[in-house]
């Protein structure tokens with residue numbers, strides 16, 4: 001597929017970040033898009049602005065859908081087939097994702113399981129729902145978003161990322177397993193797995209929002225204390241990120257700064273990341289790493305697998321270490 005012109009793409013999580021930029025760039029390249037999000041208002045804005053700027057003939061629709069709920073994914077599928085008056089789709093970008101459940105030991109079980117459900121079952125249900133439609137296309141591409149946490153299951157010293165890494169490893173393994181399966185059983189479809197490093201998006205605030213929490217600046221003292229419990233505070237103090245005796249307001253400001261810095265100080269923007277994904281898909285790549293940090297980490301883990309969690313050894317020789325304390329990858 002060397003052009004997206006005249007195709008129909010499905011993008012999950014189109015309300016923000018890389019999903020929103022994928023919708024915009026696909027529509028600008030004459031590709032119709034059906035995009036869903038948990039946040040129906042946000043994806044409606046994405047669709048309206050992308051459609052308004054798109055060339056004639058392109059149709060961009062938005063849909064409310066929780067990808068962790070199979071019945072909603074099937075409703076999304078049926079809705080888009082009707083609205084786009086089609087019986088197939090050409091591209092599926094399973095991009096929706098959240099962070100949370102950092103510690104298997106300390107994080108609330110329901111947060112761990114919700115993160116796993118969105119990041120793994122969301123990809124699985126979308127593949128179940130859309131693979132027959134990609135096969136029907138005759139030239140389909142499935143693009144699943146994993147992460148550097150799909151091949152490296154931590155964020156650095158004292159910073160686990162348990163539920164997210166478990167799900168992202170599953171997404172990577174599932175997508176790789178589909179390569180031979182499709183070759184043997186449905187050669188008209190190919191797959192790609194996307195592994196971004198740090199990309200500047202609002203994923204921290206969006207992940208909290210998806211848990212029913214307000215924006216960090218609007219959180220109550222109790223909400224802040226529940227989000228950063230004492231053991232996590234101790235870790236942050238040890239890492240030099242938080243001062244001894246920090247108040248609830250200090251913790252709130254840490255969250256506000258953390259989200260803003262994650263978005264604004266990233267080495268790669270969401271728009272740049274979407275361009276890398278689309279270039280990779282067009283070129284026929286099956287593994288799409290985003291950012292120099294992702295490429296270096298991939299090389300380091302492959303070169304020294306036994307030292308993957310011996311950080312000093314793993315990062316020796318790397319110009320830029322991934323920042324400990326970065327909440328999502």
Ligand SMILES: NC(=O)c1ccc[n+]([C@@H]2O[C@H](COP(=O)([O-])OP(=O)(O)OC[C@H]3O[C@@H](n4cnc5c(N)ncnc54)[C@H](O)[C@@H]3O)[C@@H](O)[C@H]2O)c1
Pocket residue numbers: 012013014015016017018019036037038039042065066067068095096097098118122145146147148195196197198199200201202203204206207210270328329
């Ligand atoms: N930003 C990064 O540094 C980074 C790094 C590696 C991987 N990723 C992955 O890239 C993908 C996109 O992340 P982003 O950074 O653009 O985040 P984002 O928060 O900007 O966008 C994700 C979108 O997914 C939506 N979403 C969340 N849960 C959903 C659900 N259950 N059903 C439907 N939609 C849902 C959110 O509302 C949001 O609009 C995610 O899978 C994420 O894990 C991001």
